[in-house]
Amino acid sequence: MLVLNFESILPITKGWSGDKKYCVTKADSKKYLLRISPIEQHNYKKDEFEMMQRAAAFGIPMCRPIEFGVCDRGVYSLHTWIDGKDAEEKFPFLSRKEQYAYGLEAGQILKLLHSLPVLSTHDDWEIRFNHKIDRKIQMYIDCPIKYENGKFFIDYINANRQLLKNRPQCFQHGDYHIGNMMIDNDGKLQIIDFDRYDYGDPWEEFNRIVWSVQKSPLFASGIVNGYFDCKVPLDFWRLLALYISSNTLSSIPWAISFGQNEIETMINQAIDVLNWYDNMNNPVPTWYKSIILESDYQDQANSNLLL
Numbered sequence: 001m002l003v004l005n006f007e008s009i010l011p012i013t014k015g016w017s018g019d020k021k022y023c024v025t026k027a028d029s030k031k032y033l034l035r036i037s038p039i040e041q042h043n044y045k046k047d048e049f050e051m052m053q054r055a056a057a058f059g060i061p062m063c064r065p066i067e068f069g070v071c072d073r074g075v076y077s078l079h080t081w082i083d084g085k086d087a088e089e090k091f092p093f094l095s096r097k098e099q100y101a102y103g104l105e106a107g108q109i110l111k112l113l114h115s116l117p118v119l120s121t122h123d124d125w126e127i128r129f130n131h132k133i134d135r136k137i138q139m140y141i142d143c144p145i146k147y148e149n150g151k152f153f154i155d156y157i158n159a160n161r162q163l164l165k166n167r168p169q170c171f172q173h174g175d176y177h178i179g180n181m182m183i184d185n186d187g188k189l190q191i192i193d194f195d196r197y198d199y200g201d202p203w204e205e206f207n208r209i210v211w212s213v214q215k216s217p218l219f220a221s222g223i224v225n226g227y228f229d230c231k232v233p234l235d236f237w238r239l240l241a242l243y244i245s246s247n248t249l250s251s252i253p254w255a256i257s258f259g260q261n262e263i264e265t266m267i268n269q270a271i272d273v274l275n276w277y278d279n280m281n282n283p284v285p286t287w288y289k290s291i292i293l294e295s296d297y298q299d300q301a302n303s304n305l306l307l
Contacts (some may be wrong), residue, residue: 004034004071014086017195020073023081031081033063035195039074049077051171052194058116060109061190082192084184088215091178096218097297103212103222105189106181111227113191114170114202122199126164129201133157136250143253145263147270149279153245156280163239167201174198177208178215203236207243210269213276217287218296224288232290237283245280248273 007029012021020036037045049068056064063079070076091099122128137154140146147153173180174196182190206224213220224232248270255262276285289296 004073004076006034009034017193019195024078031083032066033079033081035077035079036071036073037075039070042070042075045075045077048195048197051197052079055113055116055171055194058112060113061188062194063190063192082182082184082190084182084190086179087181087183087189088178090183091216091219095297096216099216100218100222100292100296102183102189103216103219104226105222106219107223107226107228109189109191110173110176110205110223113173114205116171118169118171118199122169125167125169125201129164129204130161133161133246136246139253140249143256145252145256145267147248147252147267149274150249150270152274152280153249153270156245157242157249160238160242163235163242164201167203167239169199170202172198172200172202172205174205175208176205177211178219179211201239203239204243206240207247209240210244210247210273213285213287214269214272218289218292220287221289221292225290230290234283237285241277241280241283241285244273 006024007027008025010023012023012033017035018037022034022036024032024034026032046068049065052062052065056062063082065077065079067078068076087102094102137157140150140154173191173194175193176191180191180193182192184190209220209223212223224236228236248266251266251269252263255266274280276287277283278286
């Protein structure tokens with residue numbers, strides 16, 4: 001069994017991944033990303049590594065996978081290192097024009113990712129996701145904490161389940177939002193943390209966009225416009241509202257084990273979602289801009305002058 005040996009090992013504590021992550025340096029002083037997972041996850045992690053190899057070869061800007069194997073600590077994978085900053089840390093210092101441009105780029109990258117050929121076959125999406133919905137609704141019903149207007153989410157889901165019929169499936173990043181993106185030292189957007197990869201409806205991939213909206217509505221609008229080349233079908237919005245409703249319901253039971261701060265985060269996020277969607281009466285959220293005007297960029301410049 002391999003014993004990992006590096007010149008330096010620096011733990012990385014950011015993120016929600018169950019992997020142990022490290023910035024490691026080899027004898028040549030070159031930095032790499034090392035991820036270590038429990039040995040029980042060997043098959044899943046092997047599949048993840050191979051899918052990342054295919055995504056990197058397909059042109060997705062990301063940490064390129066280099067080596068995979070079993071070591072004394074479990075299953076390990078070694079990846080190229082990205083020198084740069086987390087996108088959510090960088091965004092407060094970017095102009096609104098730059099934020100939107102990065103959104104367009106993120107949407108185009110996601111479109112490319114979804115065009116990656118899928119090797120496996122999967123159960124019918126309508127059946128599969130309805131099972132997930134039923135489970136999440138039951139989780140919410142059993143949860144001791146409820147949203148003030150949580151019924152709006154359940155009502156919307158039950159009135160729109162037919163939208164799941166005949167949906168295609170593709171490879172999904174699984175957690176595509178600003179928190180899993182970096183801007184490297186050359187100013188290029190990079191996608192990180194593929195450990196929640198999955199297969200499913202490509203439009204479901206947008207269900208984490210709420211995190212991006214809360215950082216920058218223009219960035220989130222850019223993601224949608226970049227993906228659809230500014231021609232967004234109404235059915236996308238109707239289906240996305242269903243996916244976001246489903247996610248929001250399960251967020252509060254999930255948050256309980258992480259403490260009061262996470263509970264409050266999810267309650268506030270649910271309030272935001274209901275405001276964006278007019279209590280789920282309008283499938284197009286208020287944060288979305290289909291056309292970006294010069295005034296949208298000017299607003300920030302004016303506000304900066306007031307500070």
